[in-house]
Amino acid sequence: MKTWRAILLVLRKDLLLERRTFELLPSMSLLALGTIVLMRFALDQDEVSGDLAAGALLIPLLLAALLGIARLFAAEEDDAGIDQYLLSPAPAGAIVAAKVVGLLLILVVLEVVLVPVFALLLLGPSLGPALPEIVLVLFLLDAALAVIGGLVAGLAIGSRSRELLIPIMVVPFALPALIGAQAALAPVLEADPGALATRWPAVVGIYAVILGLVGSVLAEFLVED
């Protein structure tokens, strides 16, 4: 079976499952929303901008992503679905690739909901002028998080303490991407928005690409049995 076809099939299955059960997106949005409320009181500011705004947006996103990553292979683990997948002629690595794409899509949908809510509740400056920059940076960050998520969730298949393992492994791997996204977003979210320094989105993008290359070599070993 062609790899592309296997990826599309698994992706379709996952998206269908998410549409029918509606399990992941609501929980992720709720956690992110709760964290934004938490940020309001932790920072004790009615409105944030610049550095604080970037942090107050990125931390809820990271926490929501952790929730999604922990459930990434849930359907496969519950009913030994991974063994049945391995019985099929599909290449082993394709399922990991499908999970990465699926996570990327879910993160993008989450942000479509979350960023306006964040702007409404907490962000001081208006969202409008900086929107293209924010979309670009968040998309690159999503790509990095999706690759890290696929890799770490794949590693944790068959582990006794998945829910313990995934957060402590995702956070350090995500740090360089988070640094880049924070540095890129901070000037854009100022009351008087500065220009986006191309170097920081580039850092996030290159980081995602390198991890993606490493991951694509390793993916087949994650699910082989």
Add this chain to the structure above:
Amino acid sequence: MTVRGLRPLSILSVALIAIGFGLVFFYAPLDADQGFRQKIFYLHVPLGIIGLIGFIVGGWHGLRYLRTGDPSHDLKAYVYIHQSQIVAVMVLITGAIWGRTAWGAWWRWDEPFLVSFLFLFLIYATYQVLRFSIDDPQRQARAASVFAVAAGAFVPVNFTVVRMANEYLHPRTLDNAANGGLPGPVLVTFLVCFGAIAVLYVTLVKYELLSKSTTFRLRALERRAGGDDLLPRRSAVLQA
């Protein structure tokens, strides 16, 4: 698995460390700027370099395991990473001491070297958690090897990303050739100390390899003596 050359290596590490310390205290000149406290450089910098190399070698053995399926490579990856974890703790401690005496602060967030080393430390700190939470020995070895390769690739990438920050407070000890490089006696002392730490590292790796493989053999013998062959014999797994 046979481990050779333990006795000469042990003697060599003791000798080199003694010579290195002698040179540090009696031969190397006092630093014009920092004075006596600069001496920790001869411990901190070699430890840092050896620790990072050890992580990358661990990744290399992880890759070999994935290619060949030979469990001795997985064991080597484990031992290299374990030893480098210990070295990394020492690097963080000696670095904090040096930072406190030279800059007046135990920790600086604006220093890419410190921050990227901390990231690495946090990543590798999860290695044992991952490894020992997986029961199936083959699945465990494979997951640990995938982790070793991914984290090994992370070492240079991480340093590049974090180093893109501008401020350099941390001395770039090995690439300040523009200033004429390190003065002769300092360089000699540094190289001897570097060699001493490197030989010590290799010796410790070999000791741990021997200890681990002996434990596995002992367990296999115990199981056979107890007639308990329900579990797969570890020696069989090791040689598979």
